[in-house]
Amino acid sequence: MSRRLLSLLALASAFATAQGVRADDVQVAVAANFTAPMQAIAEGFQKKTGHTVVAAYGATGQFYAQIQNGAPFEVFLSADDTTPAKLEQEGKTVAGSRFTYAIGTLALWSAKPGYVDDKGDVLKKGGFQHLSIANPKTAPYGLAATQVMDKLGLTQALAGKLVEGQNITQAYQFVSTGNAELGFVALSQIYKDGKVTDGSAWIVPSSLHEPIRQDAVILDKGKDNKAAQALVDYLKSPEATALIERFGYAH
Amino acid sequence: MPLSAADLTAIRLTLELATLTTLLLLLLGMPLAWWLARTRSRLKGVVGAVVALPLVLPPTVIGFYLLLSMGPNGAIGGLTQALGLGTLPFSFAGLVVGSLVYSLPFVVQPLQNAFEAVGDGPLEAAATLRASPWDRFFSVVLPLARPGVVTAAILGFAHTVGEFGVVLMIGGNIPGKTRVVSVQLFDHVEAMEYAQAHWLAGGMLLFSFLILLALYGRRQHRPRWS
Incomplete structure (x- = not known):
């Protein structure tokens, strides 16, 4: 050639x-x-x-x-x-x-097994120092979390315990590192193949917040x-x- | 007033954080810088490198390691819990600790340079006059190194005011406790409140410029120590 x-x-x-x-x-x-x-x-x-x-x-x-x-x-x-x-x-x-x-589906999650019950009663019982949420002003999951607390009548009781991540990833991070005992995260962050992968979680009913x-x-x-x-x-x-x-x- | 009450709270908190951090860093940085300036130890290189680390590490890396180590499962967290102090993330004290790490080189390095520039001569002269080591430091070294101390204070303060990544990682965005100006500004941008963001961002820009002007302007019409 x-x-x-x-x-x-x-x-x-x-x-x-x-x-x-x-x-x-x-x-x-x-x-x-x-x-x-x-x-x-x-x-x-x-x-x-x-x-x-x-x-x-x-x-x-x-x-x-x-x-x-x-x-x-x-x-x-x-x-x-x-x-x-x-x-x-x-x-x-x-x-x-x-x-x-x-x-999106919202979940109340703790990195500790058995900490969050499947009805979310742990929110009413208290006994934790920090509840992590995403910034409600900018993150839809954060806004949904505030709507859930409102609907459960817990906004006042939980106000002093809230810590905010800038986004849902950071809200998850605060909980996964144990700095917050529990927090509202996206179910997608802790869920795979039809079940929660670790820790304990309450899958929040969609009736408690805007879609x-x-x-x-x-x-x-x-x-x-x-x-x-x-x-x-x-x-x-x-x-x-x-x-x-x-x-x-x-x- | 274009700044909201939340903006003003954030500004006040930022100034408190920067002031406290600068004072603590001068206090802790002074002996460290003095040691670095005078020592012949083989450890000098290692310690110098550790001090300089925050210069090159992304703040999010510092913040992430602080979040892990100050958490309930981390080394610092274990210590603070054993002392009955709880854990540091999401608190003003935690931000102070984070800022100490973050701004450390900006205070220690100018101090070290200033101390090195003093040299052996004045110290030996003072020693022959029977000045005690403390006396030598406070009456001879500090006055000679004064421009370096001022530079260290200004840089430490300004750098802490501009802190963002570390606070973001360990702060938890709590109004009046951990929501500093840079985070408040980020919030405004994220929420598409560009008008408010402009006021804060413009203010920060002006502030930073004035601080640097104070730093560089001062150097011009004052002779350096010899």
């Missing part, structure tokens, strides 16, 4: 790879509480479609500020339903792409990326919804 032909072949194969990579990536901003399911979803998504998810995990408010300022995200999986709606109003999204991908709707939306930057639409389609597929439920979300 001539040398010229060889280099042509090399050039052609380099082109093919480069093009493959470019078309296949989708940049996704994902709410911190959805980290574990997203990793599983990304795996399934890649197997099924060949596209790759490039995910950034973080706080919804921060993502909002970053998207406003030109962040390269193409799909946004929010921790709430207000932020995607806000972005939609501001014309930063692909019209009609907004949908609820998961409904924690987590909405997703395709952003402006993703409007010409086939992989972005494919990811959204995949999130709605029975395969993905079953997986999401296994991580402790309703649908």
Whole structure:
């Protein structure tokens, strides 16, 4: 084979790879509480479609500020339903792409086995120093936690014991390190394959708080990326919804 | 007034934290810096490196280790519990401990440099005049090292005011106890309250600039010690 032909072949194969990579990536901003399911979803998504998810995990408010300022995200999986709606109003999204991908479940959790009973009576009994929640001003799970305490008539009694994590990950961290005896976390953080993985927990009935709707939306930057639409389609597929439920979300 | 009552509480708390931390660091940092400046021990390198660690570690790393070690299952937590003090996270005392670690190099290093610059000469001269070691330190070293002490105090104070990651990790965001300005500012941004965020952020910017101006401006029209 001539040398010229060889280099042509090399050039052609380099082109093919480069093009493959470019078309296949989708940049996704994902709410911190959805980290574990997203990793599983990304795996399934890649197997099924060949596209790759490039995910950034973080706080919804921060993502909002970053998207406003030109962040390269193409799909946004929010921790709430207000932020995607806000972005939609501001014309930063692909019209009609907004949908609820998961409904969060709240859990009262302690790292100690047997500490939290399955009715949450431990909240009324007291005897603990710190109750960890996510910041109610910025985190939907934190807001839901305050609604639960309100509904149980315990807001006053527990006010002096509250410690706030900036997000649900930190609320979990305070409890898992034992610094807070118990706390309101996302069930998805302590749940796998249909059961609580460690410690003790009360799965809070959804009647005690407003639904924690987590909405997703395709952003402006993703409007010409086939992989972005494919990811959204995949999130709605029975395969993905079953997986999401296994991580402790309703649908 | 564009600042809310919660903002003002956070500002007051931050100033209290920075003042207390600076005073404690000067008190604890002085003997440490003196030792580092004078010692010929082989440990000097190790201790110097440990003191400098907070300069390069991400504050979240410091905060995370503090959260673990001050917790009920950690070494410091075990000690404070045995002393009947409970655990330190989520308390003002815990923030002070965290700030001591976080701002340590900003106080110790300027002090050490100033002490080293004093040199042996003045100390030996004072010794021949029968000045006691304490007398030598307070009458000779400290006056000569005064610019370094002022620099240490200013940097320690300013750095503590700007503290964020450590407080975030061990504070628990309790108003009046652990919610300092930087956390309050973060809250405003997260809640998309950009107007309030601007007032606090602008205030911090101005404050930091003025402090650094005091630091660098002062150096220009005053001769350095020789």
